[in-house]
Amino acid sequence: MRPPIPAWISGAIAALQAFAWSWGLLVVPAVAAFVSAAAQVTTQDSWRSAVGVASRLWLLGHGGTVTVDGATISLIPLGIALLAFAAAYLSARRASRHTLTALISFTITYSLIAQLIALIMGSFGPRLLILTVIIALTGGYLGFRRQSAGDALVVAAPHWLARWNLPALRAGVAGGGASLALLLGIAAVLVTLWAFAGRAAASDIIASLDPDSIGGIVLGGAQLTYLFTLLIWAVAWLTGVGFHVGLGSEFAPAHVALDPLPAVPLLAALPTGDMAGGYTSWLISLVFAAGIVGGLVVWRRLRRLHETAAVPWRDCAIALGASLAFVFVVLVVAFWLATGSIGPGRLASAGPDVLGAALSGSLLIAAGATVTVTFLHPWLRAQVRAAWWSVFGRSGNSENAGERR
Template sequence: MSAEGPRTGRPSATTTRPGRRTVPGGADRSRFFTSALDGAPRWATGALASLQAAVLSLAALTIPSVAAFVATSADPSNAGVAWPQAVGVGAAVWLLGHGVPVTVASTSVTLVPLGVSLLALFTCYASARRSGVATRSAYAAAVGAYAAAAGLVALLVGGGGGAAARAVVGGAVIGALGLGAGLLRRPEAPSLRALTRPAWSRVAPWARAGGTGGVLASALLVAVSALVVTLWVVAGRATVGDVVRGLNLDAVGGVVLAFAELAFLPNLVVWALAWLSGPGFAVGLGSRFSPTEVVPTPLPAVPLLGGLPAPDLVGPATAGAPVVLVVVGLVAGWYVHRRVRPTAGWHALAACAVTAATAGVLVATLVTLASGAAGPGRMASVGAHGWAVGGMVALGVLVGSALVALPGDPFVRARVRRLLRVPDRDGAPPDED
């Protein structure tokens, strides 16, 4: 990141390519983090952009809650419910998306709706890209303001100091990721590659390739898991329809339920990843959904859960689902093979190990975030064990990447020729160590 330049007295600049401007006189500067609002303090503009993002994502949840309250206000059973309570419900769900547990009737709900987290990330990204200011001070102020806003909301809903502290931490993480991504999309900002080059350049090339390969493997696994969820929902569409008809919802209730299901749809995708990996997942104590076994228990009347695998879907075909991990590892191994130029015999294997470790850690983090308590009793256990799933992913990716990267490594091939005493292409016998 470059330092902030003066606001006035600069010569006019012409854009040569995204993220670069040519200043008359021949100086080509990367004007990362420069103000878009003349005369406005850059830190204040960044803080306002983050507050805008917080208000937008919070309103997206509180408005449906208030609409549901208005639509049901004539019901005698809701006579003692005031509209601020509807706002509090929306705010509590918003906080839950930032990792703050919610207490409902003395029961702690810790299951993070990843859809709410993605909504908050998107509003941060969009707000920073549209009206953010690409300066270091503005970025720091934006993240700080967003974290403070999350803490304030936690205090207003009566969460106490512990909830406010968790909200500040969760808000700082979401704000740093979303706002940072939005600022990097500003016209004057350089690419992420250029920004991180000083740090990445100090890392060994095989480690860089392995880390990128691990991210690629994780992204491919999430994409395959989304496809699996689609197949589940199509296969269970009859059950989903029966649950919807049994609820007998009106238009407002249907819209609210649809929003609620969208909030947890990414969680289902992560659970499908746990299913693909082998350990599977649970939706309530005593239940298990895995490629080799389905042990169902009574589930809440939620249409989305009607798409979970049924016992009759388990068979020899599903038992081989973890092979997908090896296939994804093959793709990641091909990427590593194309990127690594080994100068020692262990570089290819080390790159594969970094690829597997990166994918395992990323998947374990996702699974941990997508798991928790969704209610009292049996619903206190929902999701999967993050490190068990991450370990299986790391093992599968390691095997797949090694099957591609190691045979293509010249040092490995030379070692194999020496062991088998196979002559080189020119007919000469292999060198002896």
């Protein structure tokens, strides 16, 4: 019987597969674009150029930078990052070993591949390392856990963790995740409305560019990779803080300031001046509503933990605190990844105010969750009932006594 492959080798092979899948899906359209644009497409230089473009796009999707005509592009196409995450997840599921050692090897190997390509292309930066580790670690962990039911990845918790109320913490994280998922869905609807309102401007831009069939496909695919970045901008818009696309162009529910933007059809889907002020200023209440839904999830999970007893206020506080912390961290990371440079000069900065938007969004969600959990707690209902009877019940008894006299 053949001995099993070592866990660290299994993890390294899975990381190589993850890289090959995500990188290969970028090489194909790059080669197609060069084939349609160049007359001598079979030369070695043409193929090398296509591979170079695909590699730079792969690095850009992992937090690297790309230099075009002296201008640095660092705004991450989150669609490529999600593609890499899916490749990491699927590769981890196909791995022969699903242990903690394999996960560590998977993460290290994938990160080293990214750093090696960055060394060749001259594309460095802290976000490259951080985002690569996030993609490899989360994608690999979820893939390993799904395949092995988590048994091989369970590690004995230290004794000091016993003092933590882990079920309440998980309830808070679940509620925060539900709020974020609903908020992202609201942002998707908002982006759809923006795109519908700006369809005429987008058509004019496409007509002026006049791309051929292959060029149109490549242009559409490139814009799709930034669609998820636009979704994060819409989330920042919903928090009331908004975002900017270069100096002088600011987008928020209360105001919109427009300066000339690059001729890109996707930018035509940004909100215009008539979408600011008035009723749009109240759309931040949707973030509060997302917090209410998260609070319902938190309360439902806490009730499952205390089926035969009242839910302690301590558990409610722990769950709500965990929800606030989880939402804040996720929003900070998301907004940080959705900022960067899109061109020279005033276009060197685009995206939301990371800390301001994250703080506003997390506090609105936490307020909605806190109101919901407090309102649903039996103690509050008992106090309200007692106050009602102490006021209206006493007056009712006095009236009945007067009638008897």
